[in-house]
Amino acid sequence: MNRLLATLLIGLFSLAPALAANKYDNPDTLVVARDGTGQFRTVAEAVEVCRAFMEYHKVIFVKQGVYKEKLEIPSWLTHIEILGEDAKTTIITWDDHANILIPKVGGEPNALNTNQPTLTTQPMGTFRTYTVKVQGSYITFRNITIENNAAKLGQAVALHTEGDHLQFVNCRLLGNQDTVYTGVANTRVLFLNCYIEGTTDFIFGPSTAWFEQCTIHSKANSYVTAASTPANVTYGYVFDRCTLTAAEGIDKVFLGRPWRPYAYTLFMNCQLGNHILADGWENWKKPENEKTARYSEYNNSGAGANAKSRVKWSRQLSKKEATAITPATVFGGDNDWHDKW
Numbered sequence: 001m002n003r004l005l006a007t008l009l010i011g012l013f014s015l016a017p018a019l020a021a022n023k024y025d026n027p028d029t030l031v032v033a034r035d036g037t038g039q040f041r042t043v044a045e046a047v048e049v050c051r052a053f054m055e056y057h058k059v060i061f062v063k064q065g066v067y068k069e070k071l072e073i074p075s076w077l078t079h080i081e082i083l084g085e086d087a088k089t090t091i092i093t094w095d096d097h098a099n100i101l102i103p104k105v106g107g108e109p110n111a112l113n114t115n116q117p118t119l120t121t122q123p124m125g126t127f128r129t130y131t132v133k134v135q136g137s138y139i140t141f142r143n144i145t146i147e148n149n150a151a152k153l154g155q156a157v158a159l160h161t162e163g164d165h166l167q168f169v170n171c172r173l174l175g176n177q178d179t180v181y182t183g184v185a186n187t188r189v190l191f192l193n194c195y196i197e198g199t200t201d202f203i204f205g206p207s208t209a210w211f212e213q214c215t216i217h218s219k220a221n222s223y224v225t226a227a228s229t230p231a232n233v234t235y236g237y238v239f240d241r242c243t244l245t246a247a248e249g250i251d252k253v254f255l256g257r258p259w260r261p262y263a264y265t266l267f268m269n270c271q272l273g274n275h276i277l278a279d280g281w282e283n284w285k286k287p288e289n290e291k292t293a294r295y296s297e298y299n300n301s302g303a304g305a306n307a308k309s310r311v312k313w314s315r316q317l318s319k320k321e322a323t324a325i326t327p328a329t330v331f332g333g334d335n336d337w338h339d340k341w
Contacts, residue, residue, distance in 0.1 A: 024049040027056040034065035042069050043082065043092060052076040062144060064089040070096070070131060075163065077136035084144030087170050091145040094131035098154035100124040123154075126178055130160035137163040138337055145172040148179070152199070157181045161189055161207060165337040168194055175202065176219065182207030185230045188331045190338045201226035203237065204259055210327055211239045212341060218246040218253045218275060223282065225256035227263035229294070235330045236264030236294070244304065246275035257282040261292040268298035268322055276304025279311050298322040 024030065030046045031038035038061075040046040046060045057079050064085045071092055073080065084090030101121040132146045148158040158175040159168075161182050167190040173180055179198035182189050182205035189209040196203060196211075199220035203209075206228045216224060216239070224244070229236030237256075246253060253275045256265045280297070283289045290313040297307065298317040307316050317325075328335055 022049065022051060025051045027058060029059040029061050031061050031063070032067075033063040034067060035063075038063060043067055044069055044071055047071070047073060047077065047080070050077055050080060054079050057081065059083055061085070062090050066091045066093060068093055070094045071133070073132075073134045073136045073139055073163070075135040075137075078138045080136065080138075081140040081142060082144060083140075083142045087143045087145060087172050090143065091147060092132055093145075093147040093149055095148065095150040095156075096124060096129040096131075097148075097150035097156040098124055098126045098129055100129075100154075102128075126155040126157060127160070127181070127183075129155060129178075130157040130181070132158070133160040133162070134166055135162045138165045139163055140167050140169065141171055142169045143171070145174060147172075147174040148176075149174070150176070152176050161205075162187065164188055165334075166190070167192065167338045169339055170194065173197070176200075178202060178204060181205050182209050185233055188334075190327070190331075192339055192341065201257070201259070204228070206230060206233070206236070206260070208233065208235050208330060209237050210330055211237070211242055212327075214239070214242045216242055216244045218244070218250055220247075221250055221252040221275075223254045223257045225265050226259040227256060227265050228258075228260035229262055229264040230260070231262040231292070233262075233264070235266075235325075237266070238325065238330055239265075239267045239270055241269045242267070243271045243273075244276060244302075245273050250275050252277055254282045255280050255297075256295065257284045258286075258289045258293040258295075259284070261286075261289050262294065263289075264294040266296045266298070266317070266325065267300055268317070268325070270300045270302075270305075272300050272302040272304030274303035276302075278306055278309035280309075281311050281314050283311075283313075 032040045104122040148156040150156040155178040162184045164187040169192045173196045177200040179202040185206040187207045191211045194214045197217040200222040204226035227236040295314040
């Protein structure tokens with residue numbers, strides 16, 4: 001009996017390291033550095049060691065460098081902040097676009113092995129092209145660039161969001177068509193002091209998102225937004241105190257068009273450059289959208305802010321209406337998760 005007990009104890013002691021808590025299961029900061037001076041060389045490696053559903057705030061500090069990786073923050077991760085050393089020199093980049101061909105299983109059986117289907121290809125499609133996909137909630141990105149640097153061969157998403165209570169602070173979001181996709185209705189996303197650039201529909205999707213003091217830069221004559229707000233969701237995109245700029249020679253840009261009929265987009269207290277067309281808004285070549293799209297403005301300034309020339313189916317809010325639209329009301333009174341300003 002004593003020998004058996006001793007054997008069991010030895011076995012338990014040998015398992016102890018495996019049973020021990022993850023050494024990263026604490027609020028200490030993780031450091032990522034391409035040059036090997038941190039604990040990890042990629043952001044994905046640091047994300048991988050984080051415990052599911054953390055109750056504490058975990059910072060992943062990313063040193064300056066170019067990180068070529070397709071990064072996913074899974075749905076079981078919460079309360080993580082990915083903090084770049086410098087927004088201009090800490091860069092996460094990838095280059096997928098919608099027309100890249102990827103394998104597709106289907107068709108007739110393979111001639112060499114009748115048990116195997118023929119391998120064909122299909123376009124990747126917009127929603128797989130992301131550089132960074134955020135499925136977790138209570139996630140912050142700060143002082144970092146997220147870029148899709150694919151050639152102009154199709155839609156190419158830089159940032160794809162699905163989680164709730166997300167914030168992007170002092171970030172640069174770079175791409176061409178479809179740069180930022182806020183992908184799930186009834187999720188709340190804050191963009192604070194960000195630079196966002198693109199060509200067509202480069203801010204799009206069904207989420208509720210607040211853009212505060214952001215620079216929105218158009219690189220082509222096209223559309224800034226393509227909201228797809230559901231009919232039963234009160235707010236879609238709100239841009240407050242933002243500056244809309246354009247590349248040289250760009251002079252025919254719409255504020256938005258409705259990807260879905262009840263698209264909600266508001267620009268208030270914004271500086272609109274002369275690249276914004278007098279009509280302001282477009283109906284996606286569907287006149288019936290004019291009856292349902294919720295497009296409005298308030299107190300905008302600049303050469304592109306001529307309220308009298310806007311399409312008749314958009315609205316200019318009253319001061320009383322605009323004053324009632326705040327982050328607290330848009331985010332449903334739940335404001336402890338994001339920066340205050």
